[in-house]
Amino acid sequence: MKNKKIFVACDTTNISRIKEIINKTQNLNLKVGYKFGLEFLNSKNGRKFLSKLKNKIIFADLKINDIPNTCVSTIKAIKDLNVNYLTIHISSGLSALKASKKVSGKIKLIGVSILTSLDNQALKEIGFNKNVKKLVLHQAKLANKAKLDAIVCSAQEVKIVKKIFKKEIITPGIRFSSNLNDQKRVLTPKQAYKNGADWLVIGRDITKGTIKKNIQKLINHLSQ
8 A cells, every 4th residue: 555656636726725635645555745736836825835845745737838948948947846746748749848858857757648638529629630549659659759757647548658658657537436527538546556557646536525534535445
């Protein structure tokens, strides 16, 4: 159990709530990191809070997606924060990925493949001819070429990605139950780890309701 790693998605700008989430998710049976998105990092107190947060594994989910120069500038601008992981869309292109990796330093650069809110039909609607699995596989190859440190993909694609990408695989779209909310390609925590995921990103299933009970529910689920 101790080798199981999760990022708790802190999807709020409320600092008091963030502190509560961090305090109540400390567990010796799990390695826990914390994911912060654009909403938090762009909030009035977001950057200030992260700059003072010590001894925690921090995942800045910026999902950078721009021309190479802008990607590089964005990464340089975040280096004053205590960030361990940072996301960039693989669709930014190989040049942007390579340039970003050169300046990322100690920050682990994570390539984002196809969002878990998208399925084959959604990809067709925005102009992609390949299905989800083929496109994720292609993007995993680009992540390799760019020497990225990790990749984000659905738990449903972990097995095929792992054949190509040998570094860390982070999987969002994790649900304890069949309640999908705004996600489409999801699996349970146990299924995701079985497929080969290194880190799981879990949000509402932990932060909604009683946090400590939800953490225990996760541990019980993984122990079955």
